[in-house]
Amino acid sequence: MTVDILFQAFALVFRWDVILIILASGLFGMFVGAMPGLTATMATALLIPVTFFMDPVPALGAIVTATAMAIFAGDIPAAMLRMPGTPASAAYTDESYLMGRKGQLDLNLGTNLVTSVLGGLIGVAILVLAAPALAEFALAFSSFEYFWLAALGLTCAVFLATNDPLKGFASLFLGLGLGTIGIDPAAGFPRFTFGSVELMQGVSFIPAMIGMFAISELLRGVTSMQGSGEVVLQQVGNVFKGVGGVLRRYWVNFLRGSGIGVVIGALPGAGADIAAWISYAVSKRFSKEPEKFGTGHVEGIVDAGAANNSALAAAWIPALVFGIPGDSITAIVIGVLYMKGMNPGPTVFLQNPQLIYAVFMIFVLANLLMLPLGWAIIKSAKQVLRVPKNILLPMILIFCVVGSYAMTNSVYGIIIMLVLGIFAFMLEENGFPIAPIILGLVLGEMFEQNFITSMIKSDGSFLAFFARPIAGMLGVATIAIWLIMLWRMGPWSKARPAAV
Amino acid sequence: MTDLTRRHLMVTAAGVGLASQLAAPAIAQTFPVRPITLVVPWGAGGGTDATARIVGSLMEKEFGQPVNVVNRTGGSGVVGHSAIATGAADGYTIGMITVEITMMHWQGLTQLNPDSYTPLALMNEDPPGVQVSASSPYADLKALADAIRANPGKLKASGTGQGGIWHLALVGWLGAMGLPPSAVPWVPSNGAAPAMQDLAAGGIDIVTCSVPEAKAMLDAGRAKSLAIMASARNPQFPNVPTLKEAMGVDYTVGAWRGIAAPKGLPAPIAERYTSVLKKINESKEFTDFMAARGFGVKWADGAGFAKFMAEGNASMGVAMKAAGLARSA
Amino acid sequence: MRFNDLVSGAILIAVALIVIVLTLNFPAFPGQNYGPAVFPRLLAGLLMLCGLVMGIRGFAAWRAGEPLAEVPSWARDPANIVSALLVLAAALAYIFVLDAVGFVPLTLVVLLVLFLWFKVRVPVAVVTALVAAFGINWFFASLMRVPLPRGLMDWIL
Numbered sequence: 008m009t010v011d012i013l014f015q016a017f018a019l020v021f022r023w024d025v026i027l028i029i030l031a032s033g034l035f036g037m038f039v040g041a042m043p044g045l046t047a048t049m050a051t052a053l054l055i056p057v058t059f060f061m062d063p064v065p066a067l068g069a070i071v072t073a074t075a076m077a078i079f080a081g082d083i084p085a086a087m088l089r090m091p092g093t094p095a096s097a098a099y100t101d102e103s104y105l106m107g108r109k110g111q112l113d114l115n116l117g118t119n120l121v122t123s124v125l126g127g128l129i130g131v132a133i134l135v136l137a138a139p140a141l142a143e144f145a146l147a148f149s150s151f152e153y154f155w156l157a158a159l160g161l162t163c164a165v166f167l168a169t170n171d172p173l174k175g176f177a178s179l180f181l182g183l184g185l186g187t188i189g190i191d192p193a194a195g196f197p198r199f200t201f202g203s204v205e206l207m208q209g210v211s212f213i214p215a216m217i218g219m220f221a222i223s224e225l226l227r228g229v230t231s232m233q234g235s236g237e238v239v240l241q242q243v244g245n246v247f248k249g250v251g252g253v254l255r256r257y258w259v260n261f262l263r264g265s266g267i268g269v270v271i272g273a274l275p276g277a278g279a280d281i282a283a284w285i286s287y288a289v290s291k292r293f294s295k296e297p298e299k300f301g302t303g304h305v306e307g308i309v310d311a312g313a314a315n316n317s318a319l320a321a322a323w324i325p326a327l328v329f330g331i332p333g334d335s336i337t338a339i340v341i342g343v344l345y346m347k348g349m350n351p352g353p354t355v356f357l358q359n360p361q362l363i364y365a366v367f368m369i370f371v372l373a374n375l376l377m378l379p380l381g382w383a384i385i386k387s388a389k390q391v392l393r394v395p396k397n398i399l400l401p402m403i404l405i406f407c408v409v410g411s412y413a414m415t416n417s418v419y420g421i422i423i424m425l426v427l428g429i430f431a432f433m434l435e436e437n438g439f440p441i442a443p444i445i446l447g448l449v450l451g452e453m454f455e456q457n458f459i460t461s462m463i464k465s466d467g468s469f470l471a472f473f474a475r476p477i478a479g480m481l482g483v484a485t486i487a488i489w490l491i492m493l494w495r496m497g498p499w500s501k502a503r504p505a506a507v
Numbered sequence: 508m509t510d511l512t513r514r515h516l517m518v519t520a521a522g523v524g525l526a527s528q529l530a531a532p533a534i535a536q537t538f539p540v541r542p543i544t545l546v547v548p549w550g551a552g553g554g555t556d557a558t559a560r561i562v563g564s565l566m567e568k569e570f571g572q573p574v575n576v577v578n579r580t581g582g583s584g585v586v587g588h589s590a591i592a593t594g595a596a597d598g599y600t601i602g603m604i605t606v607e608i609t610m611m612h613w614q615g616l617t618q619l620n621p622d623s624y625t626p627l628a629l630m631n632e633d634p635p636g637v638q639v640s641a642s643s644p645y646a647d648l649k650a651l652a653d654a655i656r657a658n659p660g661k662l663k664a665s666g667t668g669q670g671g672i673w674h675l676a677l678v679g680w681l682g683a684m685g686l687p688p689s690a691v692p693w694v695p696s697n698g699a700a701p702a703m704q705d706l707a708a709g710g711i712d713i714v715t716c717s718v719p720e721a722k723a724m725l726d727a728g729r730a731k732s733l734a735i736m737a738s739a740r741n742p743q744f745p746n747v748p749t750l751k752e753a754m755g756v757d758y759t760v761g762a763w764r765g766i767a768a769p770k771g772l773p774a775p776i777a778e779r780y781t782s783v784l785k786k787i788n789e790s791k792e793f794t795d796f797m798a799a800r801g802f803g804v805k806w807a808d809g810a811g812f813a814k815f816m817a818e819g820n821a822s823m824g825v826a827m828k829a830a831g832l833a834r835s836a
Numbered sequence: 837m838r839f840n841d842l843v844s845g846a847i848l849i850a851v852a853l854i855v856i857v858l859t860l861n862f863p864a865f866p867g868q869n870y871g872p873a874v875f876p877r878l879l880a881g882l883l884m885l886c887g888l889v890m891g892i893r894g895f896a897a898w899r900a901g902e903p904l905a906e907v908p909s910w911a912r913d914p915a916n917i918v919s920a921l922l923v924l925a926a927a928l929a930y931i932f933v934l935d936a937v938g939f940v941p942l943t944l945v946v947l948l949v950l951f952l953w954f955k956v957r958v959p960v961a962v963v964t965a966l967v968a969a970f971g972i973n974w975f976f977a978s979l980m981r982v983p984l985p986r987g988l989m990d991w992i993l
Binding site: 048049051052055056059146147148150152189190192193194195197204205207208211276325328329330331332335336338339341342345346348350351352353354415416417459460463464466475 | 564
Binding site: 038173174180183226231232404418422429436459462467 | 837838839844848855858859862863865866868869870871872874875876879880882883886887889890893908910911916917919920922923924926927928930931934935939943946947950951954955956960964968972975976980981982983984
C-alpha cells in the first residue's frame with residue numbers, strides 16, 4: 008500500500024455528497040435499529056435500490072454506516088422498554104433493562120454507546136490489518152467445528168441461569184424444542200407443523216423475542232398500573248457521565264469482548280448476536296462478582312456491547328476475501344460489490360485498492376459519527392419515557408405488533424409474538440428464566456444441523472469430531488468445561504458456588 | 508392466518524377476478540393505480556432476492572408505482588410460493604417463483620404446482636457446475652468420475668438442502684453415468700454459499716451448485732469448476748466445459764426464476780405485465796446486472812413459461828422418484 | 837397463576853411425552869441412523885428428567901405445606917385482569933381482522949379502546965391515536981416498505 012492510494016481513497020470519501028449520504032444513512036440506521044422488528048439486514052435490503060444509482064464508495068458507505076448505527080440503536084429500546092431493537096441486543100436486554108430500573112439508564116446507554124463505537128473501531132482495525140489471515144482461519148471451519156462452537160454456545164446457558172439451574176436447563180430445552188418446529192435442517196421434513204404452511208417457516212426469532220421480552224413485560228406493566236397518568240421514570244442526565252470510570256475499571260472486558268466479537272463475526276456461520284451471547288457468558292464466568300450479573304450490572308454490557316459491533320465489521324472479512332458472507336448483511340453486500348465491479352476475492356485488494364481503503368475509511372468515519380448521532384438519538388428517545396404510562400403502554404403494543412408483522416410480512420409473526428408472550432409471562436411467574444429459551448432458539452438449528460451433516464460426512468463415526476485440528480481443540484475444550492462444571496455441582500464439592 | 512380467513516380471501520379474490528374480467532380493458536389501461544407487492548420466497552441476499560430486486564426497481568420505473576419486494580421465507584420455499592398462489596388475483600400481488608415449484612409437491616411438502624399460478628415471464632436460468640476444491644487431486648471430470656466409480660459412497664457432495672435442485676442435479680448426473688444416488692451421499696446445507704465454504708474447509712468433496720454461486724471461490728483460487736451441466740458453455744466462464752464435452756455424458760438441468768401471479772389474473776393485466784417484463788428482460792440495466800453476477804438471462808412469455816414449467820415438472824417427477832426423494836403428502 | 841413445582845414438573849413431562857408420540861411417524865434419514873426424530877427425542881428425554889427432579893422437589897414442598905397453585909396478588913384486582921385481557925384481545929384482533937380491516941383503521945380502534953380504558957382524556961386519546969396510526973403507517977408502510985395491509989383504506993385512497 009502506498010501513500011498515493013490513501014490519498015486517492017481520501018479524495019473519494021471526503022466529498023460533500025458522500026458525507027451527506029453517510030449522514031443520512033446514519034440517521035436512517037439509527038431509526039431502523041431503534042424500532043423493534045426492523046433489523047440491520049432489512050435496512051441494508053432497503054438501501055439496495057437506492058445504491059443502484061450511486062458510485063461504489065457512497066453505495067457501500069451508506070450500507071456500512073446504516074448497519075453500524077442499527078446494531079447500536081438496538082440497545083436503546085432494550086434498556087428502556089425491555090424490547091431488543093435487533094437480535095444482537097438480546098443477550099443483555101434484561102441486564103440493561105434492570106439497570107434502567109435501578110436508575111442507571113444513562114450509565115447503561117452511555118456504556119453501550121461508547122463500547123459500540125470503540126468495539127466497532129477495533130473490528131475495523133482488524134479488518135484492515137489482518138483480514139487475509141483471519142479469513143484463512145474462518146475458512147477452515149467445517150460442520151465439525153461449527154458443531155463444537157454451537158455446543159460451546161449452549162454451555163453459556165449454564166452461566167446465564169441464575170438462582171435455579173434446574174429451571175434454567177428446562178428453559179433451554181424448551182427453547183431448543185421450539186427451534187425444532189418447521190422444516191428440519193437435514194432431511195427437509197416438516198416437524199410439528201400439523202399441516203400448516205406458516206408453521207413450516209418455524210418460530211421466527213424476532214417475533215419470538217418481541218413476544219417473550221416485550222409482551223410479557225407489557226402484561227406485567229398493565230397489571231401493575233396503579234392509577235392513571237403515572238410516568239415510568241424521569242431522568243435527564245449526562246449520558247457520558249461515569250462511562251470513563253466503567254471503561255477504566257473494565258478495560259479487560261472491553262478488549263476481550265471485542266476480540267470474541269471479531270473472531271465469531273469472521274466466521275461465516277455465526278454473527279453479531281451469537282458473539283453477544285458468548286461474550287456475555289464469558290464475562291460472567293471470569294467476573295470477580297458473578298453474583299451481580301442479572302441484577303442490572305454494567306460489567307457484562309461492556310463485553311457484549313463491544314462484541315456485537317466488532318462482529319459487524321469482522322463479518323466483512325470473509326465477504327471481502329472470499330465472497331463468503333459472514334452474516335446476512337454481508338450476503339447483500341456481496342451482491343452490491345459484484346454490481347459495482349469490485350468482485351470479492353483476494354484480488355479485491357489489488358484491483359481496486361483505493362475503493363477498498365475508501366470503504367475502510369468510511370467504516371472509521373461511521374463509528375466516529377456514531378458518537379454524536381447516538382448521543383442525539385438517546386437524548387430524544389429519553390423523551391419517550393416522559394410519556395405517561397397509560398399512553399406509552401398501548402403504543403408499545405402497536406410497535407410490537409408492527410415489528411412482528413414486519414419480520415414475517417404476515418400475521419403469522421403476530422401469532423408467534425402473542426403465543427410466546429403469554430408463554431413467557433407464565434414461565435416467569437413460575438420462576439423459569441427467559442434468556443436460555445432465546446439462546447436455545449438461536450443455537451438449536453446450528454447445533455442439530457452440524458451434528459447430522461457431520462455424521463453423514465463421517466459415515467457415522469464419532470471420532471471425526473476430533474479428527475480435524477481446530478475441531479479437536481474446540482471439542483476437548485467444551486468437554487473439559489462440562490466436566491469441570493459437573494465436578495463442581497457434585498456432592499463432593501465443598502464450595503458449591505451459588506450461581507454456576 | 509387461519510383456514511377460515513384464507514378461504515374468505517380466496518373467495519374474495521375470485522370475486523374480484525370475475526368483476527375485473529368484465530371491465531378488463533379499462534383496468535389494463537390504468538393499471539397499476541397503487542403499489543404492487545412482489546413476493547420472494549427466499550431470503551434477502553440470495554440470488555433470487557437480488558434478481559427480484561432489480562426486476563422490481565425496473566418495474567417501478569415502467570409502471571410509475573412503487574413495487575415492494577417482500578421476502579416470505581422459510582419452509583424450503585413453500586411459505587413464499589404459497590403466499591403468491593393465495594394472493595388476490597388483481598395484479599397487485601405477484602411473485603418470483605423458482606424451480607422448486609416443480610419439485611416441492613413431489614416431496615410431499617405442499618399441494619402447490621405450476622398450475623397454481625398465472626405464469627407471466629421466465630427471466631433467468633442457471634445450470635449447475637461440478638465444483639471441487641482447488642487442492643483436490645481430480646484434474647478433470649473424468650478423474651473425478653473414475654474416483655466415484657472406484658469407491659462408491661466415499662466422496663460426499665453438497666450445495667443445497669435434501670431434495671433441492673442441486674441435489675437432483677447430482678443424482679441426475681450420477682444416473683446418466685449409470686450410478687445409483689448412493690454413490691455420492693448428499694450432505695444437506697443451507698444453500699450454495701455455506702456449501703462452497705465447506706468445500707474450501709475440506710468438509711466435503713464436491714459441490715454441484717451453479718457456477719455464478721461458486722464464482723467468488725473460483726476467483727479466489729479456492730475451488731475449480733470441472734464442468735457445467737448445460738448444452739453450451741457459459742460465456743462468463745469459457746474455460747469450463749459441458750458434461751458432454753468433458754466425458755460424453757448428455758445430461759442438462761437448470762435452476763430457473765420467473766415472475767408469476769396468482770391463478771385467475773385477468774388476461775389484459777397479464778399481457779401488460781408480460782410486455783413490461785419483456786422490455787425489462789431486454790434492457791441494458793437488467794442484462795448488465797445479470798452479467799455482473801454471472802447469472803444467465805432467459806426469456807419466455809406467459810404461454811412459453813407455462814409450457815416450460817410443465818415439461819420441467821414432468822421430468823422432475825421422474826427424476827425424484829428415481830432418486831427416492833418423492834414422498835406422498 | 838403460580839404453580840407448585842410438582843405441577844410444573846408434571847406439565848414438562850406431559851409435553852415431553854407428546855413430543856415423543858409426535859416423532860413416532862417421522863421418517864428416517866436415508867442411509868443413516870440420525871434423522872429428524874433424534875434431536876426432538878433427545879430434548880424430550882432431557883425435559884422429562886428436568887420435570888422429574890422438579891416434581892420430586894415440588895412434592896417435598898407440597899408436603900411441607902406449599903399450595904399446588906396460588907393466585908398472584910395482581911390478579912385479585914378485577915381491573916388488572918381486564919387490562920391484561922384487553923391487551924391480549926387487541927393482539928387477537930390484529931391476528932384475525934388485520935388483513936380484512938387494514939392497519940390504520942384497526943390501529944385507530946385498538947388505541948382508542950385501550951387509551952379510554954386506561955383513563956386517558958378523550959381529546960388527548962383521539963389526537964394521539966390519529967397521529968400514531970397514520971404516523972406508524974407512513975414510516976413502516978411507505979418508507980420501510982413493510983406490506984402492512986391496507987384493507988378498508990383501499991376504499992378511501
